[in-house]
Amino acid sequence: EIVLTQSPGTLSLSPGERATLSCRASQSVSSSYLAWYQQKPGQAPRLLIYGASSRATGIPDRFSGSGSGTDFTLTISRLEPEDFAVYYCQQYGSSTRAYTFGQGTKLEIK
Amino acid sequence: QITLKESGPTLVKPTQTLTLTCTFSGFSLSTSGVGVGWIRQPPGKALEWLALIYWDDDKRYSPSLKSRLTITKDTSKNQVVLTMTNMDPVDTATYYCARTPRRVAGYFDYWGQGTLVTVSS
Numbered sequence: 001e002i003v004l005t006q007s008p009g010t011l012s013l014s015p016g017e018r019a020t021l022s023c024r025a026s027q028s029v030s031s032s033y034l035a036w037y038q039q040k041p042g043q044a045p046r047l048l049i050y051g052a053s054s055r056a057t058g059i060p061d062r063f064s065g066s067g068s069g070t071d072f073t074l075t076i077s078r079l080e081p082e083d084f085a086v087y088y089c090q091q092y093g094s095s096t097r098a099y100t101f102g103q104g105t106k107l108e109i110k
Numbered sequence: 111q112i113t114l115k116e117s118g119p120t121l122v123k124p125t126q127t128l129t130l131t132c133t134f135s136g137f138s139l140s141t142s143g144v145g146v147g148w149i150r151q152p153p154g155k156a157l158e159w160l161a162l163i164y165w166d167d168d169k170r171y172s173p174s175l176k177s178r179l180t181i182t183k184d185t186s187k188n189q190v191v192l193t194m195t196n197m198d199p200v201d202t203a204t205y206y207c208a209r210t211p212r213r214v215a216g217y218f219d220y221w222g223q224g225t226l227v228t229v230s231s
Binding site for chain 2: 001030032033034035037043044045046047050051056057088090091092094096097098099100101102103104
């Protein structure tokens, strides 16, 4: 089973700053099957990025995803107040046909 | 407009079986490629994928929970049902259903609001 490790656990930044969130897999993941979600308190997760770098419908272009193999990154170029939330990476294993999520990164206002 | 909504008991006793229903609209589970899955989240913790069923009745389960889970669909009612046996307090969580748009999409694009299930005697 592939384990996804997200870092840092908590990231404290100010609006206007750049955020870089990391997701590391225990073994190589197909870029086609790496996604990122945003979750705000009391809400369901929202799909941000799929296929490692494709933005979902309606997602602002300040959100971008990159990476391959075992290392993936979600970047928020310029933080808006509404961006402070918890972010999860998720992978789909084409051989196992199972989904796994990372433990999340909390992005908080500094 | 695509929507999903979970329903079921808010409280179950240990050892009981949990049955949750996901009722959706705006898409059909008879459309090639589409799937509906279940994901849960214990209070203050991370997301955990549980199961998924595709339009052709292909089913996938979390390896760690496979023995306790059953997922079924009723295409005519636009519903997906998840049963989980032998519930334990550690199964206390918000349970979400979510759609995957095609078999090898590898992501969930629409989610329900979630339903909190508490396991307690």
